[in-house]
Amino acid sequence: MSALLEIRDVTKRFGGVVANDHVSLSVAKGEIAGLIGPNGSGKTTLFNCIAGTHAVDSGEILFEGKPISHLRTAPIARLGLVRTWQQTRIYGEMTAAENMAISARETNGGLVALLRPVPPATIRRAEDLLAFVGLHEKRDEKAGRLSFGQQKLLEFAMALMNEPKLLLLDEPTAGINPTLINGLIDRLRRANTELGVTLLVIEHNMRVIMNLAHRITCLAHGQVLAEGTPDEIRDDRRVLDAYLGVA
Numbered sequence: 005m006s007a008l009l010e011i012r013d014v015t016k017r018f019g020g021v022v023a024n025d026h027v028s029l030s031v032a033k034g035e036i037a038g039l040i041g042p043n044g045s046g047k048t049t050l051f052n053c054i055a056g057t058h059a060v061d062s063g064e065i066l067f068e069g070k071p072i073s074h075l076r077t078a079p080i081a082r083l084g085l086v087r088t089w090q091q092t093r094i095y096g097e098m099t100a101a102e103n104m105a106i107s108a109r110e111t112n113g114g115l116v117a118l119l120r121p122v123p124p125a126t127i128r129r130a131e132d133l134l135a136f137v138g139l140h141e142k143r144d145e146k147a148g149r150l151s152f153g154q155q156k157l158l159e160f161a162m163a164l165m166n167e168p169k170l171l172l173l174d175e176p177t178a179g180i181n182p183t184l185i186n187g188l189i190d191r192l193r194r195a196n197t198e199l200g201v202t203l204l205v206i207e208h209n210m211r212v213i214m215n216l217a218h219r220i221t222c223l224a225h226g227q228v229l230a231e232g233t234p235d236e237i238r239d240d241r242r243v244l245d246a247y248l249g250v251a
């Protein structure tokens with residue numbers, strides 16, 4: 005598998021805090037990669053650097069072989085690299101279907117595009133994706149009335165609207181009840197196998213990430229501590245120590 009995303013020696017500081025300290029990692033096209041590490045180890049900062057929210061202090065980030073570290077969020081999203089957030093970002097007063105339509109437009113022309121009628125192809129894709137995440141029956145319900153787990157599924161469907169090549173998911177299962185978690189894992193896997201979306205997933209739930217990821221990178225103190233298959237990471241003493249605060 006060729007590298008879709010390559011992070012080369014990236015450092016990001018906030019004043020005296022080195023949040024990412026010479027981090028290198030790559031995500032192959034077609035894989036589900038996991039990113040783990042104790043609180044404050046630099047996972048979200050790395051996502052922000054990749055997605056263009058933060059400028060890196062040094063190092064380089066390549067997407068499909070092209071440098072993207074100088075680009076902002078919107079142009080990066082247009083290249084097919086999209087992220088989701090720990091907190092859901094949906095419009096509660098709009099219906100699920102309207103949220104889907106808006107997410108298609110936000111990366112394709114800004115708020116001005118909202119004034120234009122929704123193209124039939126967008127409506128069809130929104131319907132298909134709502135069905136894909138199991139929310140088709142809720143399409144006309146206000147998004148703010150959906151359960152938290154359903155809102156996360158809606159947000160996932162919204163992220164798929166623009167046919168991302170790489171989706172960065174920040175704690176997709178946080179706050180979701182165990183029954184819905186299994187459904188979400190299934191949808192993430194199917195997005196990977198059926199829709200061809202490569203995934204890079206930050207996850208604190210070890211059961212989820214060990215189950216889902218093909219390969220896992222563990223950060224500690226802003227640095228890459230370990231990298232390997234779920235089995236290798238599970239058996240790595242350094243990873244356990246980092247979580248116990250020993251490393």
Ligand SMILES: Nc1ncnc2c1ncn2[C@@H]1O[C@H](COP(=O)(O)OP(=O)(O)OP(=O)(O)O)[C@@H](O)[C@H]1O
Nearest residue numbers: 018021022023041042043044045046047048049050
């Ligand atoms: N905007 C910011 N300004 C100042 N310091 C920051 C900022 N963002 C992150 N940090 C610091 O950078 C370090 C890494 O934080 P980051 O949020 O990336 O870790 P994390 O692994 O995502 O943590 P968590 O698992 O708790 O979300 C922490 O010391 C944090 O306090």
